[in-house]
Amino acid sequence: MTLSEYIQSLYAYPHRPAWAKPYDPTVAKLIVERYNRRRAQRTVHRKQNWYQKYLASGHWATFRLAVLVLSGGKCCKCGDVADHFHHLHYKSLNRERLRDVEPLCEMCHANEHNVDLAMKQVGRLAEAKGKA
Numbered sequence: 001m002t003l004s005e006y007i008q009s010l011y012a013y014p015h016r017p018a019w020a021k022p023y024d025p026t027v028a029k030l031i032v033e034r035y036n037r038r039r040a041q042r043t044v045h046r047k048q049n050w051y052q053k054y055l056a057s058g059h060w061a062t063f064r065l066a067v068l069v070l071s072g073g074k075c076c077k078c079g080d081v082a083d084h085f086h087h088l089h090y091k092s093l094n095r096e097r098l099r100d101v102e103p104l105c106e107m108c109h110a111n112e113h114n115v116d117l118a119m120k121q122v123g124r125l126a127e128a129k130g131k132a
C-alpha cells in the first residue's frame with residue numbers, strides 16, 4: 001500500500017472525526033516535505049520505555065503523517081500548527097483509526113491533559129463522597 005492509499009483508507013473508515021478533510025495531494029506533498037525535514041533534525045534517545053519505542057516505530061510515524069495530511073497539519077481545537085498527537089485512549093495501539101487520536105498544538109494538548117487530570121480529581125471526589 002502506498003502512503004496515499006493508506007491515508008485514503010484511514011479517511012474511508014467509518015466514524016471519521018470532524019477534523020479529517022478529504023485527501024488532497026498538494027497538502028500531502030507539503031506536509032510530507034515538512035515532516036522529512038524535521039525527521040532529519042530529530043535526535044534519537046537510546047534509553048526508551050515501551051511507549052517511547054512505540055512512538056519511534058514506523059507504524060506510528062506513518063499514521064501520524066496520515067493524521068497531519070488529513071487535518072491539513074492544523075490543531076483540531078484552535079487551527080494552529082499541530083505537532084502533537086493526543087491518544088483519546090490506548091485500546092488501539094498499532095492499529096489506530098482517525099477517531100482514536102486528535103491532532104493538537106502544544107497549548108491545546110496541555111489543556112487536554114489538564115482536563116483529564118481535573119476529571120480524575122472530580123471522579124475521586126465523587127468516590128470519596130460515596131464512601132462517606
Ligand SMILES: [Zn+2]
Nearest residue numbers: 075078105108
Ligand atoms: Zn490548538
Ligand SMILES: [Zn+2]
Nearest residue numbers: 085086087109
Ligand atoms: Zn495526550
